[in-house]
Amino acid sequence: MKSTCVRRVAIGLSGLVWAAAVLAQEAGVAGPAWTTLRGHRYPQIGADLRGTFRISAPGAGQVFLSLSGRREMSKDAEGVWTITTGPLPPGFHYYSFMVDGVSLADPASESYFGMGRMVSGIEVPSRGEDFYEAKEVAHGEVRERSWVTRSAREVRKVVVYTPPDYDRDSGSRYPVLYLQHGYGEDRRAWWRQGRVNFILDNLLAAGVAKPMIVVMEDGGIATGLGGGGRPPVGDRLAFAEAFEKVMIDELIPMIDGAYRTIADREHRAIAGTSLGGWQAIQIGLRHLEAFGFIGGFSPGLPPEVSRIAGDAAGFNEKVRVFFLGTGTVEREANPNIRDLHEALDKAGVRHVYYESPGTAHEWLTWRRDLRQFAPLLFQE
């Protein structure tokens, strides 16, 4: 049995009004990035996707921009440090200023919880690619709900995407995708960095995905992960296991009670990013009674995957979709995911393998993964 080779889903969206910034930037006109705060002119994205960054630091001796490596900035007579970069890689990137060795979020740009701390992010348009943009289509909602666990009586927060017309059509019930962030991020990451709502809105407007609820919870705690290092395997196991109990015993029942879900494995999926992909695969494979669909987006690979090939027939019967995604750039350094894909192919395990062209271990890879994965879910 061969893996399914997914082509990019063709989306015939028409009548769109969106992102004058993209057009301006494609025409070579500089303007504030989408992530630049209202009332601020910089950071800007200009011709050929060159970025211009500014920070006022008259007293500083040395300032770097930290974005895909360290880039030296230069100071003008007023003490404003500036850099115009070469063309930046498309997609969403974390960045900082290094001011005399101190890492500084840009006060003029949105901050995000990533890499275990508050850090700036910049959105660099990807030419010809608008599937994650806010368009003039029907929009779902992103909701933050506070809930209390029965076991710990702890107040937690969960982010929930509901599709357009969820409230209007109060008789209908929906399947659910549980979607996890990576290490050093939290429940907000798929919303704010990933633009999950716009990706789903656009897929639904194009009629290529089933309306679904997406649930995003805090999968872990980012202790001590400063600059993107890899935590040891023991920590990764614990990271996944700590959340397994919350998800199975508490979160799923709460969601099934609070939202109009279809509460069975044929209508429940789990996926995640990076270490959240490790979680998704580990929890999904351990709980096939709960999940019919499993996705790993640049996932860490838990020990459970080594057992899949031994029971291809059983796996093929139970798992409706098993999705593995990676970026062609990150694959060079870490071919584990492709290796797993090839081993599964050899063993006759049905799965979907997707490579995001030209991207690394980053949000553009994961947005594309979701765009490939979501249309495969909950189809008859």
Added chain:
Amino acid sequence: MKSTCVRRVAIGLSGLVWAAAVLAQEAGVAGPAWTTLRGHRYPQIGADLRGTFRISAPGAGQVFLSLSGRREMSKDAEGVWTITTGPLPPGFHYYSFMVDGVSLADPASESYFGMGRMVSGIEVPSRGEDFYEAKEVAHGEVRERSWVTRSAREVRKVVVYTPPDYDRDSGSRYPVLYLQHGYGEDRRAWWRQGRVNFILDNLLAAGVAKPMIVVMEDGGIATGLGGGGRPPVGDRLAFAEAFEKVMIDELIPMIDGAYRTIADREHRAIAGTSLGGWQAIQIGLRHLEAFGFIGGFSPGLPPEVSRIAGDAAGFNEKVRVFFLGTGTVEREANPNIRDLHEALDKAGVRHVYYESPGTAHEWLTWRRDLRQFAPLLFQE
């Protein structure tokens, strides 16, 4: 006719599980602030509400904590700068580190859009005051909805609080409070800085407020407001007027279409904070056909207020509740609001005047305002 003197609403909540941090801090045990990010130990709030802040900056020559004034920090052998303050004022406060003259958000603490930029915030517990805490009560949802204006075909975002059971009880309809942020903030401020959802959840659990929807939109643009300066009056007028058209022509009809509202002036209120209070009063007084309830929380005062006293009878007939709030500390520097209250009293204009004890132009004042104001709304 006298103004109504509001006493603190007595909330008899029982069986609560909340904020071990408060108990610990009241007992004199230091711990991370509620606003400290997961996985980080500092900032901490300790005995007597002293704050301890840390930032690693080995290369820096001078570091200040900027929080209610500038406080000098000291460096240890590893280049970590530390300060333990005296007792901090209770409530939510913006703060920054000044590293060799550069203002730096604390990467270990939540960042907020405030003062026109990304800035750190710290929550200092207020003893004996828990009305804005996340408790074990029924919780509403905070939703972010994207919507497209017909006039500009612009994709905007609005934050909407829906009360507990909004989705469960699909036959019921709700009154709406439009609630505006101040200058240099945005739609997220009442949610993230103001804790509007927990304030409403707790009032509803106590049975002292009517279930309502709260709508928070982007009232303005924070151009060039760096450090909390006061924009000139012309700008303030423009700030309010730019939003009036969006609210009346576009936002209210959209909300009435998308949510189960009761779409008349008897079930619609407008309130706001600081310059958002100016907006609320200006828009409210100009559109009494749309709003039956108006609230200004430390508001700037638009020219319209000078006409109220001339038609007390007409005003008393039309405006169900006119609420003015201020903090006793900010009142010293700016007695305008109390002066207006006294003029309205003299003229026989029915209104509610509330002074928040011991607070300045800050979020604790505005949280208390909302706690006073919300129970007055939509009562028969």
